[in-house]
Amino acid sequence: APARLPQAEVPAPRSATPFTPPTGARSISCVIPCFNEAANLRHLLPLLEDILWATHMCWEIIVVDDGSTDDTAAVAEAWCELSGFRCISLSRNFGKEAALTAGLAAATGDAVVLLDGDLQHSPQLIHTMVAQWVAGAEVVYAVREERSDESRFKQIGSRLFYSLVNSSDRFAVPKDAGDFRLMDRKVVDALMSLPERSRFMKGLYAWVGFRAVALPYTPAPRAEGRSTFNVRRLVRLAIDGLTAFTTWPLRMVSVVGLLLALPAFGYGAFVAIDHLLFGNAVSGWTTIVVSLMFFIGIQMISTGIVGEYIARIYEEVKGRPLYVVREERGTGIETGKP
Numbered sequence: 522a523p524a525r526l527p528q529a530e531v532p533a534p535r536s537a538t539p540f541t542p543p544t545g546a547r548s549i550s551c552v553i554p555c556f557n558e559a560a561n562l563r564h565l566l567p568l569l570e571d572i573l574w575a576t577h578m579c580w581e582i583i584v585v586d587d588g589s590t591d592d593t594a595a596v597a598e599a600w601c602e603l604s605g606f607r608c609i610s611l612s613r614n615f616g617k618e619a620a621l622t623a624g625l626a627a628a629t630g631d632a633v634v635l636l637d638g639d640l641q642h643s644p645q646l647i648h649t650m651v652a653q654w655v656a657g658a659e660v661v662y663a664v665r666e667e668r669s670d671e672s673r674f675k676q677i678g679s680r681l682f683y684s685l686v687n688s689s690d691r692f693a694v695p696k697d698a699g700d701f702r703l704m705d706r707k708v709v710d711a712l713m714s715l716p717e718r719s720r721f722m723k724g725l726y727a728w729v730g731f732r733a734v735a736l737p738y739t740p741a742p743r744a745e746g747r748s749t750f751n752v753r754r755l756v757r758l759a760i761d762g763l764t765a766f767t768t769w770p771l772r773m774v775s776v777v778g779l780l781l782a783l784p785a786f787g788y789g790a791f792v793a794i795d796h797l798l799f800g801n802a803v804s805g806w807t808t809i810v811v812s813l814m815f816f817i818g819i820q821m822i823s824t825g826i827v828g829e830y831i832a833r834i835y836e837e838v839k840g841r842p843l844y845v846v847r848e849e850r851g852t853g854i855e856t857g858k859p
């Protein structure tokens with residue numbers, strides 16, 4: 522694959538009169554998690570390169586190839602011939618959260634921009650993000666203005682999820698904010714210092730805090746390919762988020778148990794007195810079966826909830842790395858100064 526796309530797309534002056542940033546100029550890393558995004562990367566990388574040049578800062582673009590089975594690695598590696606481009610290939614598909622973490626760990630910039638590789642996150646917004654950062658914001662995150670492009674299920678599900686997960690009154694996971702964001706070095710370091718293995722990034726961003734500015738945007742439709750986040754994965758992600766950021770379900774289990782046990786005691790006492798004092802026969806086979814099924818159901822749900830938390834503990838205790846890097850290529854900010 523050619524290192525550069527059609528010459529016409531490359532603005533002429535950049536190699537002829539290299540821009541030398543003033544010493545102490547700030548630098549930006551751009552991290553793109555990619556799973557089978559070859560077609561999209563071909564469009565995105567030149568676009569992004571232009572936008573980063575226009576910021577007049579040092580920059581690097583880090584493509585994290587998350588075990589793609591298409592040409593993603595080849596496209597990224599071709600671009601790595603140019604300074605400023607880096608590619609981290611993971612040894613298999615580890616998932617977007619792990620890919621983001623790998624990119625964040627590798628990024629060296631004073632600010633890190635995360636964006637999807639499918640052109641849903643308009644790179645033009647980076648201008649505004651950088652401007653806000655220069656003006657003092659530590660986090661600039663894009664908030665989708667509308668979700669009308671999403672299915673009814675996804676809309677209701679996400680509303681439910683945010684109301685469940687935002688149980689802390691100290692910090693809130695902002696609704697409709699995704700991974701498209703710029704973070705100052707301080708924020709990235711704070712994120713990377715969190716030791717947990719199950720990385721629900723949206724929650725972690727909120728947890729670390731810092732001065733954040735929201736930027737409304739409307740995500741573009743996915744350029745090529747299909748989203749890999751199907752219903753099953755989304756539910757998985759939601760459970761990951763809930764177990765990572767709440768403990769109230771555990772407490773709820775005890776409360777529900779208590780609420781159910783109290784009337785049961787009361788009813789038991791009533792039946793006993795009714796029988797002993799008034800000699801009424803204890804009837805109600807149906808009641809017994811129904812209540813038995815009801816209580817067994819509640820018990821199994823409770824065990825399931827507790828199990829989810831235990832599974833999380835198990836994941837953490839194993840202490841496996843979040844991802845495995847097959848190889849890294851390219852030179853970033855250090856030698857890749859414009």
Ligand code: UDP
Pocket residue numbers: 553554555556557558587614615616617620636637638639641743747748749750
């Ligand atoms: N992605 C990834 N690993 C995965 C799945 C997705 O790195 O296992 C990347 C994908 O290439 C894209 C971003 O995460 O750049 C968002 O994925 P997608 O467009 O499938 O999700 P959606 O936009 O529907 O949330």
Ligand code: MG
Pocket residue numbers: 637639641743748
């Ligand atoms: Mg997408």
